Amino acid sequence: MSDSSSSYVSAPYAHASSAPSVLKAQSLCKSVTSGERSLTILHELSLDVAAGESVAILGKSGSGKSTLLGLLAGLDTPTDGELTLFGKQLSRLDEDGRAALRAGRVGFVFQNFQLLPSLSALENVLLPLEISPRVGESQTAQEWLARVGLGERTSHLPKQLSGGEQQRVAIARAFVTDPELVFADEPTGNLDPDTGAQVIDLLFSLNQEAGTTLILVTHDHALARRCNRCLRLENGRLTPFTPESLGEDA
Amino acid sequence: MSQHAYHHNARLAWRSLKRDLRAADVRALFIALVLAVAASTMIAFFLDRLERGLERQASQLLGGDVVLEQRDPFAPELRRELEDAGFTLSDQVDLVSMISRGERFQPASVKAVDDVYPHYGVSRVERGNGTEELASGPPRGEAWADPRLAELIDLEIGDSIQVGQAEFKVSGFIEREADQSAGFGSFNPRLMVHTDDLEATGLVQEGSRVEFEILAAGPPEALERVEPLLAELRQRGVEVRDIRQDRPQLGNALERAESYLGIAGLAAVLLAGVAVAMSTRRYVERHLDTAALLRCFGASQQQLVEIFALQLLGLALVAALIGALLGLVGQAALLALLVNFLPMTLPPPGVMPLFLGVLTALAVLVGFAGPTLLRIKRVSALKVLRRELDPMPPAAWLVVSVAALVFGGLLWLYSGSLPLALALLVGGAVLLAVLWGLSTLLLNGVLAIVQRLSGRGEWSKALRLGGRQLARRRQAGLGQLLAFSVTFFAMAMMVLVRGDLLTAWQAQLPENTPNYFAINIQPDERDPFEAAVDPHVEEKSTLYPMVRGRITAINGDDPREAVPADARGDNSLRRELNLTWQAEVPEGNEVVAGEWFDVDANAVRETSDWMSAVDATPQTSPVPISMEDGLAERLGLTLGDSLTFSVGNDDITTHITSLRSLNWDSFKPNFFVIFPPDVLESFAHSYITAFYLPDDAQGLTRELVQDFPGVTLLNVDAILGQVRDVLTQVTRAVELILVLVLLAGISVLYAALTASRPVRAHESGLLRVFGAGNRMISRIQGAEYALLGFASGLMGAALVEIATGALYITVLDLAPRLHLGLWILLPLGGALLIGLIGHALSHSLRRQAPAASLGLLGEA
Structure with missing residues (x-):
């Protein structure tokens, strides 16, 4: 995917490519009430992500990055606004309906890897295949583990793997269903810089090979710079950023 | 999915x-x-x-799954009905008769059994070659005797005995009957013969006290089928025992x-x-x-x-x-x-x-x-x-x-x-x-x-x-x-x-629970018997006087009419009860309703009333009695109900003034009905007691048998051991x-x-x-x-x-x-x-x- 396939516009921060839209958020609001006080985390936020695009969302700790990711992936419901994923309005789907929409089409990479400690590397990768309605083959899972360089460690439990290795298993797991969209939440947050860089290389190369859409939440500018498009989340709103304007730290 | x-x-x-x-x-x-x-x-x-x-054991102890008992022979239609329902029948006749060997006489409880006997289990019989387990009764012309009987009249295997007008050859000593529970209801020693020999004895006659029994064995469905019939028989005064109601009391x-x-x-x-x-x-x-x-x-x-x-x-x-x-x-x-x-x-x-x-x-x-x-x-x-x-x-x-x-x-x-x-x-x-x-x-x-x-x-x-x-x-x-x-x-x-x-x-069963019962102690033997036993025994129950009496009326009516339908065949109405008198509540008994007799000074007048009740007619006031609560419940009786007992040649009208609960497992003499003192003394009575004889004093039984030939000693060690x-x-x-x-x-x-x-x-x-x-x-x-x-x-x-x-x-x-x-x-x-x-x-x-x-x- 080349940089030229996307551009940065002010609002609603839409992609300018001709590719169809994978995810579209319109006037998303999210507020939480605690007692009598109401706190608005996301404010009238809009976003349009085209198929094959890679988008980085940057923000400080506590800016609401994870909340936004949860909303975009249909893990949570907005207080207001509309979200369309794969052409389906999420507000019209119940929890199970949203889950069914994700099954096999959305992959996740988490900061804390989220590998099930009692499952081997192979079984962790198999997990989404077993949930999805598509036929899951352990052959496929094995191939994906080999692609992330862990073909020899399929039977190892997460605790027998290093942090970088665990995140590579998580990446294999994210891509094993051949998803259309991958969400990554601070994928390097728990890794040292060198390992982080390796993991990021892997993530981007797999993403490019598979032509997957990638939405990445991070506070790491170097990481954000590798995406087609960068957005900054501040005070509940998204603002566009050009790669050149990014410093080393947000 | x-x-x-x-x-x-x-x-x-x-x-x-x-x-x-x-x-x-x-x-x-x-x-x-x-x-x-x-x-x-x-x-x-x-x-x-x-x-x-x-359930199986109950059948064995009962002798069948259903047992019918009455004073007259059973009608052939009834037998057919039972057979049609799926039962196999066995006949049995029980009577008490004097038997003799030469000059020695002894009352025995004669049981005549047929070829089908027993439905379940085996009898243990000693026929001269050690104890054998036999699934049959004695053949015709032969009799099996209780070892106690052998002891009483010096019987040996092969001896002849006279029962009524017939003569039998004793061919075995019966140690355990296939169909007898481990109780001691019958005090007379057993003699078992074949039903075919019964006629020759001439004992079964109009007016003689004979119990006819049908022992029926069959599957549960058969029992189910005859249920209405059994209910009807009960109402007619037939004693009906079935395994569901008469399970053995463990x-x-x-x-x-x-x-x-x-x-x-x-x-x-x-x-x-x-x-x-x-x-x-x-x-x-x-x-x-x-x-x-x-x-x-x-x-x-x-x-x-x-x-x-x-x-x-x-x-x-x-x-x-x-x-x-x-x-x-x-x-x-x-x-x-x-x-x-x-x-x-x-x-x-x-x-x-x-x-x-x-x-x-x-x-x-x-x-x-x-x-x-x-x-x-x-x-x-x-x-x-x-x-x-x-x-x-x-x-x-x-x-x-x-x-x-x-x-x-x-x-x-x-x-x-x-x-x-x-x-x-x-x-x-x-x-x-x-x-x-x-x-x-x-x-x-x-x-x-x-x-x-x-x-x-x-x-x-x-x-x-x-x-x-x-x-x-x-x-x-x-x-x-x-x-x-x-x-x-x-x-x-x-x-x-x-x-x-x-x-x-x-x-409930302490170390020195009585292991011997002595019955038939005559009033004049009472003190000598106590004197003979007391030095050797550690624990002895009171000597209870015992008078036999039959319930002849309940609240003035025929007893069978006065009790609930299912109690009409109850043993207590069909047989004589052992009555006793006591001034105090016997040990192990507890008055659960009413008052125990007030036998003190101010009751003298009443006592004399009771006396007149017995001696003279018309009766002035009914005698207070205490009844076992279980029996009262079975017969539907409560405090104040009146019962007339036939004792000897007299009728005594009583009313229930107290109900007692008692422990039937206590291995002590227990009574359904207790009278106050000074009512039954004038009737023929004997005494019963129970005592504990340690192993090393067993020689005493021989002395007692010799000195008190009329007294019957029952050893319940075996039952006690079993419990x-x-x-x-x-x-x-x-x-x-x-x-x-x-x-x-x-x-x-x-x-x-x-x-x-x-x-x-x-x-x-x-x-x-x-x-x-x-x-x-x-x-x-x-x-x-x-x-x-x-x-x-x-x-x-x-x-x-x-x-x-x-x-x-x-x-x-x-x-x-x-x-x-x-x-x-x-x-x-x-x-x-x-x-x-x-x-x-x-x-x-x-x-x-x-x-x-x-x-x-x-x-x-």
């Missing part, structure tokens, strides 16, 4: 189950289920076999043991249920992350429930299988312990208890784990991003209600009584509510006291800190407190009830069950401590970060567990007192008493036990680096 997806879920469930077997909570869950199934199947198997065995001991086994089994199931509930909680918490992740990957709620339910179902089925196998082995062990007292081989185990076992496992799982498991369904996918997003645990009332409902169902299933199950359930629910309140108060109290500890020593600091930890987790602490107190309660109760049962049994055997073996069976209950209790402790391990690990990790040493952490944790154990012990003791009191009065029929030792033992023992187990379980945590401990929270 498609076949394919289902297959996937099953595979996923199976795979995670296999791996999960290593997890402490799954192990605890598994052990608890195995124990619940083992306990319930073991007891169900055993009771089922015992029940069926007893005595209170076995009945109580059965109750105990039932209660113990349910206690084990309840404890296991508590363990299941606790381990499920931990299991669910441990799998919330997995569930959230699966949700994230697109699993539906139904899929989640299916995966985890399948997993637990698999676990329950394996546990049920293992539990049922253990139950099978356990019931075999139980039977092995009881084999000597069960006179027959029991039928093989049936399959029903096996189903019961599997059902129990599933019910316990659904009831005690169900609502908690549903929590998994409500997990939000967002939890993968925000760890703290755990679904709310199910409401306590929901968990308790579902568990109570299922346990109530099990109670119903096992007790067969819906009212009992409901009563126990409602009682249990009220108790639980009270318990919750009490626990809260208790926990707060204990914590408040601990916080006031002012000592600066390490231990008081540990107690303060431990108490504070407990206070921080008040809700979880309360749950554990409840679980522990119920566990202590169940364990202590089973131990206590067992102890009290044993004490009661031993009190003692029952007690010893039942005791062992009870102990075996107790072990199961204790194991179930320990499984609860294990489950509870496993469930709270991660939270405690997190706390100790934090403490270590703040610089606490191993010793301090270990003391704080020990103190927390010990406090919990102490409070649980107090609570358990209170519960035990309430429950045993209720149980003794309602089910076990024992007098309630306070158990003071319990109030010390349970709290201290609880503190020690929970403290030690908790300490041991958290040992590995203390060696862990703080980072690992802190990371442990929320992960597996």
Whole structure:
């Protein structure tokens, strides 16, 4: 995917490519009430992500990055606004309906890897295949583990793997269903810089090979710079950023 | 859900189950289920076999499945009707006749049997070649005699004896009849002959006292079919005995043991249920992350429930299988312990208890784990991003209600009584509510006291800190407190009830329980007999005078008309009763209604009235009598009812002024009807007594037989030994069950401590970060567990007192008493036990680096 396939516009921060839209958020609001006080985390936020695009969302700790990711992936419901994923309005789907929409089409990479400690590397990768309605083959899972360089460690439990290795298993797991969209939440947050860089290389190369859409939440500018498009989340709103304007730290 | 997806879920469930077997909570869950199934199947198997065995034994003791008895020969139509219903019939005739050998005469109880006799079992007969077991009666022309008869008239095998007008050759001594219960109802020694010889004796004539019996043997369906016929026969005054109504009395001991086994089994199931509930909680918490992740990957709620339910179902089925196998082995062990007292081989185990076992496992799982498991369904996918997003645990009332409902169902299933199950359930629910309140108060109290500890020593600091930890987790602490107190309660109760049962049994049959009965002591022999016996015996009952009398009217009516229809054939109306008189309530009797006779100075006038009642007519006032409450209930009689007795040539009108309960298992003379003194003295009477003769004084019996030839001595050592055997073996069976209950209790402790391990690990990790040493952490944790154990012990003791009191009065029929030792033992023992187990379980945590401990929270 080349940089030229996307551009940065002010609002609603839409992609300018001709590719169809994978995810579209319109006037998303999210507020939480605690007692009598109401706190608005996301404010009238809009976003349009085209198929094959890679988008980085940057923000400080506590800016609401994870909340936004949860909303975009249909893990949570907005207080207001509309979200369309794969052409389906999420507000019209119940929890199970949203889950069914994700099954096999959305992959996740988490900061804390989220590998099930009692499952081997192979079984962790198999997990989404077993949930999805598509036929899951352990052959496929094995191939994906080999692609992330862990073909020899399929039977190892997460605790027998290093942090970088665990995140590579998580990446294999994210891509094993051949998803259309991958969400990554601070994928390097728990890794040292060198390992982080390796993991990021892997993530981007797999993403490019598979032509997957990638939405990445991070506070790491170097990481954000590798995406087609960068957005900054501040005070509940998204603002566009050009790669050149990014410093080393947000 | 498609076949394919289902297959996937099953595979996923199976795979995670296999791996999960290593997890402490799954192990605890598994052990608890195995124990619940083992306990319930073991007891169900055993009771089922015992029940069926007893039925068979009942048939054997009765001589058939139905026995009809009347004074006249039975009509051929009746015989045909019974045969048509599917019975095989055997005829028997009983009469009392004088028999003679040369110049020696002796009344004997003659029993004539046919070729079919006996339907069940064998007789033990000595025919000159040692004792043989024979499934027949004597052939024609021959007679088998009671060894007692042989002793009385010096009989040898081959001798001839005269019975009425016929002569018989004695061909055997009968040691045990196939169809005779181990009682001593008939005082005359037995002579058994063939029915075909009866006519030749000329004894069966109009007006002679002969009992004709039909012994019918057949399948349960046959019994079912003749039910209306039997009811009609009863109304016509025929004595009808059938195996369902006349099962042999194995005595209170076995009945109580059965109750105990039932209660113990349910206690084990309840404890296991508590363990299941606790381990499920931990299991669910441990799998919330997995569930959230699966949700994230697109699993539906139904899929989640299916995966985890399948997993637990698999676990329950394996546990049920293992539990049922253990139950099978356990019931075999139980039977092995009881084999000597069960006179027959029991039928093989049936399959029903096996189903019961599997059902129990599933019910316990659904009831005690169900609502908690549903929590998994409500997990939000967002939890993968925000760890703290755990679904709310199910409401306590929901968990308790579902568990109570299922346990109530099990109670119903096992007790067969819906009212009992409901009563126990409602009682249990009220108790639980009270318990919750009490626990809260208790926990707060204990914590408040601990916080006031002012000592600066390490231990008081540990107690303060431990108490504070407990206070921080008040809700979880309360749950554990409840679980522990119920566990202590169940364990202590089973131990206590067992102890009290044993004490009661031993009190019932003390060391020197009478082993000899002496009957037919004539009034002039009374004092010499006492003088002869007293120096040699340790324990002797009063000498009771005995007068034979027959009930001829009840409230002025024919007795058969005056009593309920099903009591018309009652023995007490058909035969003479043994009447006695006493001034005081006899030992072992208790007046349960009315007043005992007022035999003091101001009653002299009345006494003279009674005298005139006997001597002169018309009668001025009825004689007060005391009646056994069981008989009164059977005949539908109560205080104030009037009975007329025919004694000798006189009629005596009486009225019931008191009802007595008495212990028929006491091995002492017992009487249905007791008169006041000075009423029956003028009638022909003899005395009866019972005494204990130690082994080394057995020579006395020979002297007594020689000096008092008219007195009959009955040795009941064999029966006594049999009853003692029952007690010893039942005791062992009870102990075996107790072990199961204790194991179930320990499984609860294990489950509870496993469930709270991660939270405690997190706390100790934090403490270590703040610089606490191993010793301090270990003391704080020990103190927390010990406090919990102490409070649980107090609570358990209170519960035990309430429950045993209720149980003794309602089910076990024992007098309630306070158990003071319990109030010390349970709290201290609880503190020690929970403290030690908790300490041991958290040992590995203390060696862990703080980072690992802190990371442990929320992960597996």
